[in-house]
Amino acid sequence: MDNTESTSKKPTPNQIFRSVSLERLSNPEQLDSLLTVVTPKKWIALACMLMLGCVVLLWAFFGSIPVKIEGKGIVMNQKGFLFNIPTKMGGTVQQIHVKPNDQVEEGTLIAQIFDAEENLKLDRADLRVVNLTRDLQRLRDEVAVEAQAQSEAQESEIAAKKYNIEQLDRRIEDLKKEVEVRRKLYEDGLVSHSVLIDTEDRLSKSRIEKEVTGAAIATLRFNLAKGYRTEEVKAKEQELFKATEARDLLRTRQPYYNIYSSTTGNVLALLASEGDVVQPGAPLVWVEYKGAETSYVVYGYFPVEKGKRIEIGFKVQVAVSTVDTQEYGYLTGTVKEVSGYAVSKNSIAKIVHNTELVEYLSQGVPAVVQVLIELETDPITHNYRWTSGKTPPVKISTGTVCTLQAILHRIRPIHYVLPIETFKIAKTP
Structure with a gap:
């Protein structure tokens, strides 16, 4: 029996393949099975490495690394x-x-x-006003007494002259009658012409005397109405007025x-x-x-040796001192103006008006380059643009200090491996 089985498993001279092989080849499942040379995990790892290598090469040739310089800045009101x-x-x-x-x-x-000196001036001015007021009152009292006496004397003189006028009026009337009588006598030839002329002459003199006395009364009345020593009183009043004005002026500057x-x-x-x-x-x-x-702008200050390389249009990143850059990033801006020469601390002081800020912005050097940076805004939200895309809750206002990074130019990464000029990107804002 054993011999029979061993004989059946061995191929006959006319049989090339073994029966077991023929059974395997006739089975479809066996025909569809593949011979595994590399596992799928290894293929995935290889693909990832190839993709990473391509990305690195693309970045090395077409990417760029910004070259920056740092400075200090302050946010200011754009409209001044x-x-x-x-x-x-x-x-x-x-x-x-x-x-x-x-x-x-x-x-x-x-x-x-x-102001102690101003206080002393005011005390002196007050004292001068008090003294002048007292002097003026004394003068007025003195003038009043003298004016009263003079007025009484003038009234008496006026009364006397009025009496003289009354006497002259009676004399004139008598002389008029006498002239008429003597003229009639002269016409009748009873008196000489000289007698008539003498009487008419005395009438004329009486009339003249009356006119002179009337004028004297008018003068007395004018002087009486004008007052006594009025110019002196007015001068003293004017002096007091000027002293009071000077005192009041000092009081406005208490x-x-x-x-x-x-x-x-x-x-x-x-x-x-x-x-x-x-x-x-x-x-x-x-x-x-x-x-x-x-809106606001940023006044930036950079060291002269580096700042002179900044040009209008360069991009600037603004790190605001009151904002966490790790969370919100930087404000972005564009250089709009660059000072044609280095500015001194005095020039900075005309803008910021603060000694400590001047020292901060000048970075301890006597002269710096000043640039004016216009902050970029988001066209949708109209807020200032932050590199993080988020707007911080802190409000930007005038006087906020910040650190600046101006991008001078960009360099392809491959330039650091192969420092060939053709691989270096030209200066760009």
Whole structure:
């Protein structure tokens, strides 16, 4: 039996393939099975590596790395609605009634300035007014007494002259009658012509004397109406008036001089402290006018050796000091103006009006390049554009300091491996 089985499994001389092989070939499942050389996981890993390599090559040849320089900046009102509230008199700052970020209305008390010299001037002016008032009253009393006596004398003289006029009137009437009588006698030849002429002459003199006496009465009455020593009294009154005006002027600049806000606004910074000695015209408070809504720009300051490479149109990233850049990123802006020469600290002070900010922006060097940066806005939300796409809850306002990164140009990454000029991207904003 064993021999029979072994004989059946062995191929006959006319049989080429074994029966087991023939059965496997006749089975369809066996025909469809593949011979596994590489597993699918390895194929996926290989594909990922090839894709990553392609991406790196594409980035190396077509990507770019920005070359930046850093500077300092400050946000400012684009329309320039900034003003100082100065003191009109010099002295010591006694008290400041506002602080940064306070809202002030027109007429709000800002500060008080005390001037000891001005106080002494006011005391002297007050004393002069008191003395002149007393002198004027003394003069008026004296004039009143003298005027009364003079008036009584003039009234007596007027009365006497009136009596003389009455006497002259009677004499004139008598002389008129006498002239008529003598003229008749002369016509009758009873008296000489000289007698008539003499009588007419005495009549004329009486009339003249009456006229002179009447004029004297008019003069006395004019002097009586004009008053006594009036010019002297007027001069003293004028002197008192001028002294009072000078005193009132000093009172408008009281020793404790109150400084008020001339308009509505937001206090950005205090430019003086209590106890400081200030000169007339010195600014005390820096205020931003609160009118219609306005936009802001950034004044940027870069070291001269690097800043001179900045051109109009360059892009700038603005890191605002009050905003977390890790969460919200940077403001984006474009350079609109570049100073043609280096600006000094005095030039910066004309814009920011704050010594500490001047030192911060100038970065400790005597001169820097000043640029004006226009912030970009989102055309949909109309808010300022942030690199994160989110708008922070903090409001940007004048006086906010920031750090700037200006993009000078971009370089293809392959340039760092193969430093060939053709691989380097030209300067772009």
